[in-house]
Amino acid sequence: MKQPLCLFFVLFCVFSRFVGATTSYTWKVPAIYVFGDSTVDVGNNNYLTKSKTKANYPHYGIDFPHSRPTGRFSNGYNQIDFVAIHMGFRISPPPYLSLNDTNNHQILKGLRGVNFASAGSGILDSTGANIITGTQQLLYFETLRSKMMAQPNADQVAQRLSMSLFLISAGGNDALAFFATNNSPNNSAVLLFYNTLLSKYENHIKTLYSLGARKFSVINVPPVGCVPSARVLNLTGGCISGMNQIAKGLNDAITALFSKLAVALPGLKYSIGASYDLTLSAITNPLSFGFKEVGSACCGSGKLNAQSYCTRNATLHTV
Ligand SMILES: *[C@@H]1O[C@H](CO)[C@@H](O)[C@H](O)[C@H]1NC(C)=O
Numbered sequence: 001m002k003q004p005l006c007l008f009f010v011l012f013c014v015f016s017r018f019v020g021a022t023t024s025y026t027w028k029v030p031a032i033y034v035f036g037d038s039t040v041d042v043g044n045n046n047y048l049t050k051s052k053t054k055a056n057y058p059h060y061g062i063d064f065p066h067s068r069p070t071g072r073f074s075n076g077y078n079q080i081d082f083v084a085i086h087m088g089f090r091i092s093p094p095p096y097l098s099l100n101d102t103n104n105h106q107i108l109k110g111l112r113g114v115n116f117a118s119a120g121s122g123i124l125d126s127t128g129a130n131i132i133t134g135t136q137q138l139l140y141f142e143t144l145r146s147k148m149m150a151q152p153n154a155d156q157v158a159q160r161l162s163m164s165l166f167l168i169s170a171g172g173n174d175a176l177a178f179f180a181t182n183n184s185p186n187n188s189a190v191l192l193f194y195n196t197l198l199s200k201y202e203n204h205i206k207t208l209y210s211l212g213a214r215k216f217s218v219i220n221v222p223p224v225g226c227v228p229s230a231r232v233l234n235l236t237g238g239c240i241s242g243m244n245q246i247a248k249g250l251n252d253a254i255t256a257l258f259s260k261l262a263v264a265l266p267g268l269k270y271s272i273g274a275s276y277d278l279t280l281s282a283i284t285n286p287l288s289f290g291f292k293e294v295g296s297a298c299c300g301s302g303k304l305n306a307q308s309y310c311t312r313n314a315t316l317h318t319v
Pocket residue numbers: 098099100101102103
């Protein structure tokens with residue numbers, strides 16, 4: 001009996017490091033901190049009284065447990081939920097704006113993590129209106145981190161931060177906003193846009209690094225020219241190639257930025273989620289991904305079902 005007991009003890013020691021006070025889940029990282037736009041927002045915008053960019057009403061959430069609209073811009077879970085579940089969490093970290101003195105105990109210890117993402121936001125603070133800008137998301141993290149570091153075990157909290165995942169999914173709205181002001185940009189306009197955006201992105205990463213972040217997970221910019229509301233601008237309903245080129249160029253620059261930062265900032269580790277390639281593969285070859293329809297919106301109205309928001313009255317395609 002001695003051996004199994006030892007084995008159990010060793011496993012317990014390894015896993016118990018991140019076992020939360022009230023759960024029995026074993027987590028691969030102590031916490032996940034999420035920054036970005038609607039691709040990873042889990043309800044922050046619900047708390048923004050002035051914002052019209054909301055998803056806390058039907059038909060959003062129709063495939064979420066109990067068909068509940070939560071503020072996710074999705075029929076069900078969004079990508080951060082799946083990442084969190086695959087990292088061993090029961091659900092993804094809560095919206096920062098939902099935190100209060102009664103539900104933040106584990107979070108202040110550096111466990112579970114927090115989601116700062118806000119639908120409509122970008123890397124540039126000029127992107128989006130009445131949303132939480134990229135800079136403000138970082139300021140919120142800084143505020144939270146000060147509270148965390150004021151906890152009894154500050155060393156342990158700092159250690160947990162350095163082992164936690166910092167996930168960023170942003171840039172798509174910047175590309176859309178740029179294209180909206182200039183739909184046939186010349187090379188110098190495109191380069192200026194990339195440089196402005198990348199210098200901001202670099203500052204954000206350096207700020208997070210200075211606050212103790214070491215592990216970054218970056219979701220790159222999807223083929224924004226293929227979203228149904230963009231396809232409406234093309235008579236054939238095809239993707240807008242100019243918009244996709246902007247996204248692709250941005251992704252090349254983001255890849256180059258992180259390989260540079262990994263050399264400059266000791267201990268920085270990163271991975272880049274190829275949202276662009278993955279989404280385009282699914283669009284090019286829908287059946288192999290289990291999709292029947294990739295050119296029109298699943299909830300909306302008008303041309304390609306993409307000319308109005310997904311409201312209660314919108315047409316829902318469920319096939
Ligand atoms: C704290 O937030 C939780 C979840 O958002 C909510 O259910 C609870 O009522 C809040 N408590 C207080 C004291 O505001």
